[in-house]
Amino acid sequence: MATPTGFKKWIVVITVIVAAIMELIDTSIVNVALSQMSGSLGASIEDIAWVVTSYAIANVIIIPMTGFLARYFGRKNYYLGSIILFTIASYACGQSTSLVELVIFRFIQGVGGGALLSTSQALLFDSFPTEERPFASALFGMGVIVGPAFGPTLGGVIIDHFNWPLIFDINVPVGIVAAVLVYLFVDKKPEEYSIDRKNMHIDVIGIVLLAVGIGALQVVLEKGESEDWFHTNYITVLTIAAIVGLVGFVFWELRQKEPVVNIRVMGNKTLAFTTILTFIFGYGLFAAVFIYPVMVQRLMGYTPTMTGVSLIPGTLSAFFILPIVGKMMVKGTSPQLFVGVGFACYIGFCFWMASFNADASSWDFFHPLIIRGVGAAMLTVPLTNQAVMGLAPKDIPQGIAINNMMRQLGGAFGIAITNTYIGNRMGTHRVDLVSNVDGGFISSQRINQLTSFFMSKGADLTRAKDQALHMIDGIVNQQAALLSYQDAFRLVGIFFIICLPLIGLVKRKTMSKKEAEQAQKAAAEAAH
Structure with missing residues (x-):
């Protein structure tokens, strides 16, 4: 199959990247709307969390199956059908009047969204000759970085100014345009015209x-x-x-x-080692994005919009660096260099974030978030490219799917471990702080001052003392939370330090022009 050129090529590139961003935004956009959804649907916060969980479950189940589903339905048909399913489910989510309806439609949305990641990447790779695939990896990496970062920003703006259904309805016009462009501009592979489903084993x-x-x-x-x-x-x-x-x-x-999933491709050592590093990257990417918004909203009074906006500079830094990294890899720069710098950036970011106190301003977070964005860019391109290096053309979709699944699972593990760790550390820090409060001269003096303050406002002695103790309790809880978030950032940083030796698993394999032409010829022959 010939590589698309000119206007058609860039229409395909823009379409598949937008579709991938749309899917990734929906993994995080609802996080800032859970409270409003809870009140609107009459559900508890614990129950409304299934809106997030159901989407993630469907997503992670479907991603490794995308290779089989693309073969069974034909890649173009499967991709187009997934966009349509995602769009219809998005509309249904916005029209839901109960928690059960919303969870069911979110699951269906996740099923449709699964193809928008792996299949988008495969279509993007097919739009570039083999020697330019690191640049294609960079373009796709922009979507991987932009989606999760802009999700909370977009969600925050919608929740602050509109109602929660709009976070789903906004997908509808984008999905319709994407479906039309895929139908008009994405070509079928030759084998897609002669799929024999009757004799295909399921x-x-x-x-x-x-x-x-x-x-x-x-x-x-x-x-x-x-x-x-x-x-x-x-x-x-x-x-x-x-x-x-x-x-x-x-x-x-x-x-x-x-x-249904050809896990034999994991016999390729490059792919096997890459999935390990991708899991680590997913852990750091999602854990950091999880800790930061919770910390600044709970302790520093950020609104959802302020939280999202504060993430934009780091996202933009990654956005501009990604194509530079891609072009440098095309010229032969070792992927080990980029992965090493990426790890170093994440380690620096985590320990820098662990040094802030509750008085930190948005400007204080500017530089560490820039470093995080640079680190994400440095890791995305080489890991995405390494995942398909050395695979036969027919195995590339499966390699991409497995690699994407490992990033999502790494993120799930990262959030789960971080959430548990924060909860445990918060209890430990509270006990330590309370032991210093009880009976201490300074704390007694502070309580007496607060009691006098509340009495001056008209409260009697008993009520004023209760109010003073309540305020001290709030200060203790805030400080315990801050120390716990600092510990969580350190934990992610330590995790990256422990994994530093794994950088040696990244292989430097620069293709010559002749090798690239041979690989492209092999891909074309396999397609026929």
Whole structure:
């Protein structure tokens, strides 16, 4: 299949990147709307969290299956159908009048959204010759970075000025335009015209095992902390289901001639090592994005809009650096250099963020967030490119899907571990702080001052003392929370330090022009 050129090429590039950004924005845009949804639908915050969880479960289940689904329906048909499904489900989410409806439609939206990541990347790679794929990785990396960062910003603006259904309805016009452009400008591969579905084997058992294993694991990671982990029966049951499902899935798939997920591609050492680093990247990317908004909103009074806007400079830094990294890799710069710099940036960002106190201003966060953006750019391009390096053309979609799944799982693990760690550290810090408050001269003096203040406002002695103690309790809780967030940033930084030796797993493999032409020829022959 010939690589598209000129106007058509860039229409395809813009369309698939916008579709990927739309999917990624929806992974985070609802986070700032949960309180409004909770009040509107009459649900608790714990229950409304299933709006996030259901989407994530569907997303992570469908991503590794995108290779099979693209073969079964034809890549263009599957991609177009997924955009349409995502758009319809988005509209249905905005029209939901109950929590059950919203959770169901969010799950369906996640099913449609799964293809908008991996298949977008595959279509983008097909739009560039092999030697330019690092540049294509950079373009796709822009979407990977921009989506999660702009999600809270867009969500915050909508929630501050409109109502929550708009966070879903805004997808509808974008989805319609994307569907029309895909229909008009994305070409089918030659083999898509002669798909023999009647004789195509469907790995039903593999699909079931994958859905059970990944779905159960995602629920455990998303809900474990709020449900007190294994003290809750259904979390214990789902943990067992996740282990049985995933282990069974691996053994089953390795025995199938036509598996739903060809995990044999993990026999490629470059892909295997890359997925490990991508998991680490996902952990750091999502954990950092999780800690920062919660910290500034709870402790420093940021609105959702202010939180999102404060993330924009770091996002823009990544946006501008990504194509530079891509072009440098095309010229032969070692990917190890970029991964090393990326790790260093994340380590510096985490320990810098751990040094701030509750008096920090938005300007104080400007430079560390810039460093985080640079680190994300440095990691995105080489890891995306390394995931497909050395794979046969027919295995590239599967390699991309597995790599994307590992980033999402890394993020799920990162958020779950970070959330649990913050909760545990908050309890520890509160106990330590309270022990210093009780009976201390300075604390007694402070309580007496506050008591006198409230009495001057008209309260009697008993009420004034209660108000003073309540205020001291709030100060203690705020300080315990701040120390816990600092600990969480340090934990992510330490995790990256521990993983530094893994940078040696990144292989430097620069293609000569002749090798690139041979690879492109092989890809074209495989397509026919």
